[in-house]
Amino acid sequence: MLTSSLSASSTELVINILALVLEEGKPLDRAYSHNFSGLKLAAEEQAKITWVTGDLLRRLNLYCYLADVKTDEIERTGSRLLNVWHRFNDLPLPNLQYALKVDETEYLIRLEKAKGDEALWDGCPEWLDEMGSQQLGEAWPRERKALLQAPKRYLRCNTLKNSPDELQAVLLKESVETVPVDGVEGALEVLSNSALFKTEAFKAGRFEQQDAGSQQIASVVDAKPGMRVIDACAGAGGKTLSIAAQMEGKGRLLAMDVEQWKLDNLKQRARRAGAHNVETRIIASSKTIKRLKLSADRVLLDVPCSGLGVLKRNPDSKWRDTPERFPVLVDLQKQILQSYSRMVKVGGILVYATCSIMTEENRAQVDQFLADNEHFEFIEDELISPADTGFDGFYYAKLKRISE
Structure with missing residues (x-):
């Protein structure tokens, strides 16, 4: 969760990334690569950009509804979308030179209406909500809400090169704090906001970044x-x-x-x-x-x-x-x-x-x-x-x- 607003330049980057995904159909990872390539961004600022972009996409229909913008017009109306995102998260608006303003009265009216639509509030498109209800029945609302959450970061200890305890100690020396994951042998959850792929531990092949659920699938083999x-x-x-x-x-x-x-x-x-x-x-x-x-x-x-x-x-x-x-x-x-x-x-x-x-x-x-x-x-x-x-x-x- 962010505690400060995005800078003007980072806000523009978020808008550019969203435009590539939503208007040109590029996968998110390629949109990141396209926009970050050649830039000398601090790791913390890049992490903020990816966090905000991810949160916007997890609840895109909600934020677009609150901002009264269309997904295929992000390049033109993205400034209002980002203003609404900051307003929704109780953060000061970014200092953009040219930005579409948010009508406070209209925003509050839309916010109250959105609270009455659970699928919209959970960032779920209509087609997916219908499919989830058909296939999972009463279990779907819980899963829908869970899929709204930001993902945690997990590592798989490479036991060809070290034990989980050894990996934890090595990572801590590089300011990466981790804890073991209950029920998933060899999995570590990353607690610190660290650039994992720049660590010497990663370069030495001591770990791979892999979701704990994915690690469970491999273990079943x-x-x-x-x-x-x-x-x-x-x-x-x-x-x-x-x-x-x-x-x-x-x-x-x-x-x-x-x-x-x-x-x-x-x-x-x-x-x-x-x-x-x-x-x-x-x-x-x-x-x-x-x-x-x-x-x-x-x-x-x-x-x-x-x-x-x-x-x-x-x-x-x-x-x-x-x-x-x-x-x-x-x-x-x-x-x-x-x-x-x-x-x-x-x-x-x-x-x-x-x-x-x-x-x-x-x-x-x-x-x-x-x-x-x-x-x-x-x-x-x-x-x-x-x-x-x-x-x-x-x-x-x-x-x-x-x-x-």
Whole structure:
């Protein structure tokens, strides 16, 4: 939570970032990169900018309603939006030379009306509120409110290089204060507002920044030294590196994806982490999967999904995505689960995972797969609830292959 107003220059940066996201459709991380590139911003000021931008996006429809501005006109009307944000948070208005003023009477009228609309107050677009109500029923309002909160920062201790206690001590010397996370082995919550990626500990590969819920998904794989493990939708490899640590660097860990640039990034991260048993492979066609039939002790399918469990961390997706994309993703998940499950050997374990909390992407997918595949049996599943844990939202199901 901010205790002081943004400077005029930082306010302009926030407006520029929002315009790129909302008017040009750029992902938030790329909008940050575009605007921060070449600037010599103090770490504290950059943190303030990202905090305000994130908060605005988490409740964008509320702030736009209070300011009476449209999301596709942020470049022109962003100054009034930022004035309303400061007013809402009881902060002095930023000292902008040219700014659209806020009518105090109109603002107070709109504020009272907004308090009567729970979904609007929680920063939830209508399409998402309808979907959440349909899929989660009475549990949805709690999850909706939890997804409104700012995300905490978590680290995963890289046990290939140090223990959690050793990491805490090393980080403290660099003015990074952390505490262990209950129930998530090797996870640390960062309490200080520190530039983590500039620390010597990060450069030495002692940790990765990873949500505690995501760390739980990786731990479910339960990979042992000497096993053959496949992370078939590896992306940039956060879970891959966690699995490598489980394996103590022994055995074969194959990280696969359909995008080469993600695998290239993973190679760099693996080198820094000392995860020498990680091998990357592009999925060029269905033949890539067929060649690995019945070969793996463990297969993790962290499938493409709506991301509706990680809206705290990626709030821009609420405003860039549309409900029409959802059934396309559900169909893709079904295809991946059906095809990639062939890589699990008899007696091996398949872990299906998403960063969504929606039933249709989670248990419904698993139930349908089991109905269509008598070669697998259900072991367990869990929804990692943002409302219950404070983490990002994830789901996993653990299945065992019992026959060819």
